[in-house]
Amino acid sequence: LFPYTTLFRSIATGVPLPAGSIRTFTNIFPLDGCGWYKIRLHLEGAVAAIVGPYGDMMYRWIKGITVRTSRGEVLVNNVPGMALYRLNSYLDHTVPEHVQPLAAGSAYIDAVLDIPFVFPFLNRKEDTILDTGRYSNLELQVTTGTLADLSTAGAIDFTAPGVTMCIELIRTMAALVDDGTSKPFALPYIGTYPLIHVDVTPFWD
Secondary structure, eight states: OOOOOEEEEEEEEEEEOOTTOEEEEOSOSOOSSEEEEEEEEEEEEEEEEOSSBOTTHHHHHEEEEEEEETTSOEEEEEEOHHHHHHHHHHHHTSOOOEEOOOSSSSEEEEEEEEEESOOTTSSSGGGGOEEGGGOSOEEEEEEEOOGGGGBSSOOOEEOTTOOEEEEEEEEEEEEOOOSSSSSOSSOOOBOOOOOOOTTTOOSOO
């Protein structure tokens, strides 16, 4: 059994997330030896005008998420928002919570995206929990796309202040101890393969 209580901790709120940008966050995470279940990103914004919105527009807009450790380990390797959306749907048995505009005109956008470090299909899902006691720093990088990624017609713009992001941790309440049952046995890793044309290259190298 995993003898720890789960704690939700807010790390950052209202962080601007401009279009076509790479935002890097370092030295904002508490690395106190607790185990991390997941990082949760909460995206909020409003659009002034929209034609033909994608139902999953905010996930399409996130072009890459990367998580690196101070030991040079890449835990999440430039994974697009849509890939994490599919992974979240698989792990949680339901689609991630989101509110998207369904009609033209000003509309509110709200989307939640989780970066998981534990996986329920393992015999012990905490075998890959992130042990923060191993690190002196952890870096989160978020790459956004262009406004055209939000709509089939591309006729869209954000109202001020644009898209903002909140960062939250879902973690253990206490530090992990080396008792043979709490520490992880492997590192989590999430990556994606590039698109290929199977008639030209019928394999991934």
